[in-house]
Amino acid sequence: MEKDSRNFLNAEQQEQSVKLLLYWWDQNRIDLPWRRTSDPYAIWVAEIMLQQTQVATVIPYYDRWMARFPTIGELAKSSLDEVLKFWQGLGYYSRARNLHAAAKQIMDVYNGRIPREHAQLMKLPGIGRYTAGAIASIAFAQPVPVLDGNIIRVLSRLADIPDDVTRAETRKELWQMATELVPVERPGDYNQALMELGQRVCLPISPQCTTCPLEPFCLSRERGTHFERPVRPPRKRTPHFDVVAGIIWRSQITEDGQFLISRRPLDGMLGGLWEFPGGKVNELETREQALKREIIEELGIDIEVGRYLCMIKHAYTHFRITLHAYHAQHVAGEPQHLGVADHAWITLDDLDRFPFAVTDLRIIEALKQEFS
Numbered sequence: 001m002e003k004d005s006r007n008f009l010n011a012e013q014q015e016q017s018v019k020l021l022l023y024w025w026d027q028n029r030i031d032l033p034w035r036r037t038s039d040p041y042a043i044w045v046a047e048i049m050l051q052q053t054q055v056a057t058v059i060p061y062y063d064r065w066m067a068r069f070p071t072i073g074e075l076a077k078s079s080l081d082e083v084l085k086f087w088q089g090l091g092y093y094s095r096a097r098n099l100h101a102a103a104k105q106i107m108d109v110y111n112g113r114i115p116r117e118h119a120q121l122m123k124l125p126g127i128g129r130y131t132a133g134a135i136a137s138i139a140f141a142q143p144v145p146v147l148d149g150n151i152i153r154v155l156s157r158l159a160d161i162p163d164d165v166t167r168a169e170t171r172k173e174l175w176q177m178a179t180e181l182v183p184v185e186r187p188g189d190y191n192q193a194l195m196e197l198g199q200r201v202c203l204p205i206s207p208q209c210t211t212c213p214l215e216p217f218c219l220s221r222e223r224g225t226h227f228e229r230p231v232r233p234p235r236k237r238t239p240h241f242d243v244v245a246g247i248i249w250r251s252q253i254t255e256d257g258q259f260l261i262s263r264r265p266l267d268g269m270l271g272g273l274w275e276f277p278g279g280k281v282n283e284l285e286t287r288e289q290a291l292k293r294e295i296i297e298e299l300g301i302d303i304e305v306g307r308y309l310c311m312i313k314h315a316y317t318h319f320r321i322t323l324h325a326y327h328a329q330h331v332a333g334e335p336q337h338l339g340v341a342d343h344a345w346i347t348l349d350d351l352d353r354f355p356f357a358v359t360d361l362r363i364i365e366a367l368k369q370e371f372s
Helices: 011-028 040-049 055-068 072-076 080-087 094-109 129-140 149-158 168-181 187-200 219-223 287-299 348-353 358-370
Strands: 240-249 259-263 278-280 302-315 320-332 342-346
Touching: 011 168, 011 187, 040 055, 040 094, 040 129, 055 080, 072 094, 080 094, 129 187, 149 168, 149 187, 149 219, 240 287, 240 302, 240 358, 259 287, 278 287, 287 302, 287 320, 302 358, 320 358, 342 348, 348 358
Parallel strands: 240 320
Antiparallel strands: 240 259, 240 278, 259 342, 302 320
16 A cells, blocks of 8 residues: 555654754755854855755855854844845845844843744734744754745655645645654754755755665655655746936936936835836837836936936846846936936945945946946
């Protein structure tokens, strides 16, 4: 009789699997900066940075962040602009805004100490079930589970789950499985070991089954279905948008001339970052027409679109853009905050004081090259 995916380990097997996984972890774990500390703040920062981001990318950002904001108090009293500047280029900027907001809340409500309990952690901005579990288990040795993409892959293969892992019912089942598996002893190491196993051994395309400490317990390996797990729906086609942006000069286009930048609304995509204003090109309008319309809608001023500066292609998580940047001249009107959070007239020398998204940084590169 075939084993039930929902109860694929008995108590003895579960205990043995924990021992084997922790032994593998002790022998093979990668040395990372946030693994050299028991500071809950440092662990929290690392976990937030690691969301949707590769470890190699995170390390230099983490080191710079901890050097500038070594404590929750230092982070809480810093300006949002400075916080976003140190996050610049790491993406998913709501993470930085939430870290900043949560630090202030911890100072105000918890006397500067990160709460130990999972339920209290989840009340902080930007901390969901996964992050709360990671902090509680790694920093405070609480036997609570975590579930990220790597662990979903490991568990769906171990239990040979034939259901779509993006469905709410399947995700609930995986959380329950993770809850039952996490041990009372060394829960933080166990959770990290599962994540690292998914990163380095239980790979999406070519799982290294022969080197996996959990191979003796893996149902999908036993049944030959490991290449089919986890089950996900077919990927949808990624939409593409043409976007325009303007370097809007106050008067002369000169190296020390002033141009306009605007701040994106805090509650939107890339919230709080500064940018060269603009937006999407609609059907049946030229890029120049789109730029003039967007500037009126966002800032309430009239401009004259000038010469082309550069083209930038960029892929976000759910869509792609081709960004066209133009020089433009301010013609009439005082900037209003109709679709922006703030604005500033600055020079090239001022740019380094403001946090920008990757696409705007590339516009800045092209702009500086013009005057080099």
